[in-house]
Amino acid sequence: MSTQLADPALIAARLDRARAAMRDRGVEALLVSVGRDLPYLAGYEAMPLERVTMLVVLPDGEATLVVPALEAARVTEMPGAFTVVPWRETDDAIGVIAGLLGDRRTVAIGDQMWARFLVELLERMPDLRVLRAVDVVGDLRMVKDDAEIEALAAAGAAVDGIAAELQAGRIPLLGRTEAEVSADLSRRILEAGHERVNFAIVATGPNAASPHHHPGPRVIEQGDLVLCDFGGTMAGYCSDITRCVVVGEPDPEVVDAWAVLRAAQQAAVEAAVIGTPCEEVDRAARRVIAEAGYGDYFIHRTGHGIGMEEHEDPYMVEGNSRPLVAGHAFSVEPGIYVPGRWGMRLEDIVVATEQGPRRLNRADHALAVV
Ligand code: ZN
Ligand code: ZN
Ligand code: ZN
8 A cells, every 4th residue: 555645755855854764863874673663754554564675774874675676566665765775585684784784883663663673673783873763753744734634634634424324323333333334334444445454443331431442342322422533545545544433322310421521622622733732632631531520430542643643643641742833633532431421522633734724524513422
């Protein structure tokens, strides 16, 4: 799978920005393998297998993509951006990488690289000083350009359509299991144009009090609060939305709590203006929920960055004082979870822009009764 956004000029520009970040931090080589840094910097996604794929970026020189020969046909060559070096089954791929590094010793390593590749490299070069690649490319990936924002918006619109079907009662719930509804959502995510389903959480009744509940055999009953949190990857960029519906008459306590949650989510979105520290977005939601007496039941951060990965920097969490800049894209998803009874969450993807916070999800924010 590749992204539609990978044209050679864009990739070359990203590599140049990565090189500047490497020089700033004294990094002598950047090594990127499986994970999302590779499609960002080379327009190519490696299969997460045991054969070594490695993009080697040097601060003042070439970028080289070392790739298994049998995968080379899937690589789009980008002259001016990087050179492709295929290795055959009997070649020493780690040796090729060591050769490209030469006497460079301070290297930044992609966060999701297999430990195996790094261990084999360290056996060859025991004096390597290893840093995290996120400290080099994280700042770049965090700030989305216009094409990336439009890709996120398109993915968001696709899941909005599914949320609208759910809220209109056109996705059957009563009498089905969580697992069946989850499979239904997954099928719709693909039909809506995503190439991959990342998750389709369906948590009902007391199960929803666990934020990442795995959809199981519980059958949806009259009166259940049903939490659906789903998303996938479309043209290389992720969607992620949470909406809740009630089957039949909602409990008045649930209706009141939803009003609190909706106000908290709105307050956090409004707080997400350029220059505001990420932690202030979290505080804005938390304040509303705490004032209503549910503070102990909001048990996670308010949001996560989103892009090529479903969770990435910047995180909307206490302690993250990073100020928002135009192009930061992230979820705003406060929740209230009462153990043994019910749970609720309301999630949109938001982009910080010069004109203020822009929601990429437009599905209705009311607690739908179906
Ligand atoms: Zn989550
Ligand atoms: Zn979500
Ligand atoms: Zn999320």
